[in-house]
Amino acid sequence: INAEYGKQWYQRRVREAVVSTQSTGKKEDKLGIKGSSTCVINFDNCLIDKDCLLGELGQGFKIAMKTLDAGRIGVAGQALGIAQASLECAVAYSQQRHAFDQPISKMQTIQNKLADMECRIWAARLTNWHAAKLKDEGHNFTKEAAMAKLMASETATYCAHQAIQVLGGMGYVNDMPAERHYRDARITEIYEGTSEIQRLVIAGNLLKEMSM
Numbered sequence: 001i002n003a004e005y006g007k008q009w010y011q012r013r014v015r016e017a018v019v020s021t022q023s024t025g026k027k028e029d030k031l032g033i034k035g036s037s038t039c040v041i042n043f044d045n046c047l048i049d050k051d052c053l054l055g056e057l058g059q060g061f062k063i064a065m066k067t068l069d070a071g072r073i074g075v076a077g078q079a080l081g082i083a084q085a086s087l088e089c090a091v092a093y094s095q096q097r098h099a100f101d102q103p104i105s106k107m108q109t110i111q112n113k114l115a116d117m118e119c120r121i122w123a124a125r126l127t128n129w130h131a132a133k134l135k136d137e138g139h140n141f142t143k144e145a146a147m148a149k150l151m152a153s154e155t156a157t158y159c160a161h162q163a164i165q166v167l168g169g170m171g172y173v174n175d176m177p178a179e180r181h182y183r184d185a186r187i188t189e190i191y192e193g194t195s196e197i198q199r200l201v202i203a204g205n206l207l208k209e210m211s212m
Helices: 003-019 059-096 108-137 142-172 176-185 194-210
Strands: none
Touching: 059 108, 059 142, 059 176, 108 142, 142 176, 142 194
């Protein structure tokens, strides 16, 4: 099949499915990621021609799960961006804010926080790169994608939390980006599978590997 023809065929089938929907629900007012709109799409009495079937009949769940695997690498990337932004915010503020005649970045407690953030970010980043490499090479990457998503999302939440601690009261006001990072980080532990689900996926695959 010609690549461009295949692309047009896919887009046409998806468009037919979306156009056939009857209505959308209300736009949700979310805690974070407010730049992304979220609403329910209703498929009540929505009939799609059998020619619009994507994949084989009865294989929808398997296809959806494989899509989630790839999506988890993307969410991990999003989480890493939030974590990195939180660290950069904390570093910049700690170098500008003075207490006891010195920048607070010279204080051991602040340095400990920055060091922990940097270590966690790089651990999560390397895990995500590994998962992406396995995907690009055509290997199974279910466990690695779950590991990447789990580590990156929890790192984002941790770093956003620590950034607010470094900023103190300024981290809680809208004038600084730290509070937004904190709100945005939370969703990364929820969509594409919660952290609890990632642990189940990782353990399930690990037990299979160790039993071989």
